[in-house]
Amino acid sequence: MHDVVTFHRVSKRFGATVALDEVSLSVPEGQIAVLLGLSGSGKSTLLRHVDGLQRASTGSVSVLGTDLATASGTRLRALRRRVGFVFQQFHLVGGLTVLENVCTGALGGLRGPRLGLFTYPKRVRQEALRHLDRVGLTEQAFQRADTLSGGQQQRVAIARALLQRPEILLADEPVASLDPESAGQVMRLLREISAERNLTVLCSLHQVDLALSWGDRVIGLRSGRVVLDRQAAGLGRDEAMAVYSAVASVPAAVA
Ligand SMILES: Nc1ncnc2c1ncn2[C@@H]1O[C@H](COP(=O)(O)OP(=O)(O)OP(=O)(O)O)[C@@H](O)[C@H]1O
Incomplete structure (x- = not known):
């Protein structure tokens, strides 16, 4: 197994605050x-x-073979x-359906804005449905995201991240x-x-x-x-x- 993330003596300062102090690790x-x-x-x-x-203020970070300092x-x-990201507060768009929220995970790979579910390519919608199935939320696909429980919303956020096909x-x-x-x-x-x-x-x-x-x-x-x-x-x-x-x-x- 090769390392996909490597920190070498990484420090990060915000003014007088040292947020990271000589962190070295590989994942x-x-x-x-x-x-x-x-x-x-x-x-x-x-x-x-x-x-x-x-x-980093000092030190180096390499991710998936890319040195971030020189990229x-x-x-x-x-x-x-x-690289996918999920957050404590889920960051879903409450007024959109669950499925549409998942589809937004594909935006980084598409050109132009998307307004409405059917402006996403069919393959994106199909893949989004597969990920919703994987996280156990097929039945909620056409429900507004803000009607879901916190745990369900986080599962939607995970499905959205998966649509990015993250490594x-x-x-x-x-x-x-x-x-x-x-x-x-x-x-x-x-x-x-x-x-x-x-x-x-x-x-x-x-x-x-x-x-x-x-x-x-x-x-x-x-x-x-x-x-x-x-x-x-x-x-x-x-x-x-x-x-x-x-x-x-x-x-x-x-x-
Ligand atoms: N953008 C910023 N500007 C100034 N200080 C920051 C900034 N980001 C983080 N810090 C400071 O760096 C330190 C580490 O913060 P960080 O958010 O990484 O901690 P954390 O372990 O994730 O905390 P939490 O569990 O509360 O999210 C803290 O002292 C924080 O105030």
Whole structure:
């Protein structure tokens, strides 16, 4: 398995704030890497460096073979089409149908604006329906997106991201606004989709139990630093608590 994301001594400063501090890590193809950390630890900043939404102050980021520091605007746009993003707040258009929301995932590869479902090519609509089926929402396809529950809306957002045919999926606290049951369903879905497509997933979370249950690997961040980086499988309760301590309070100790 080759690495699809590599950070080498990446630091990011916003004025006096150090959001990322000498972060080095590599993520191999197909892995689910969970970024675990408290609010403000740098999780979102790290994710935004993967698709070039933010640029490192120092250090280098390479994604799918592209060095982001030297990539042209065209190259960066092409790269972004290969990287999907889902967010805590789903970012659906509430007044549009579920199916139309999914279709918007194809916009990066189409020319011109699309107003209305039937302005999308048939192949796009068919593919969108297949992804809706995969996330278990076929019956809701023609419902307004804002009539769905939070968990359902996040599944729509995942279907929309899949329409991009991403090689990497970034998920920024995808379950933070969901109840525990819906959170588990969304994390299970991400895991299944990753396995089916060999899709690499970088997912930020606050919850240790979800990180251990659904991640292949847990990367703990505190004050922009990687304070823990290890496989999730086989971690016992005591070790799980150590994971939590590492990101929450105890002085830095890289496992
Ligand atoms: N655009 C920005 N301008 C100034 N400071 C920023 C900016 N983006 C992030 N920061 C700061 O960088 C630090 C890391 O923020 P980041 O959003 O990456 O943390 P996080 O772990 O994702 O937090 P949360 O869990 O609350 O989303 C914080 O101190 C934040 O205030």
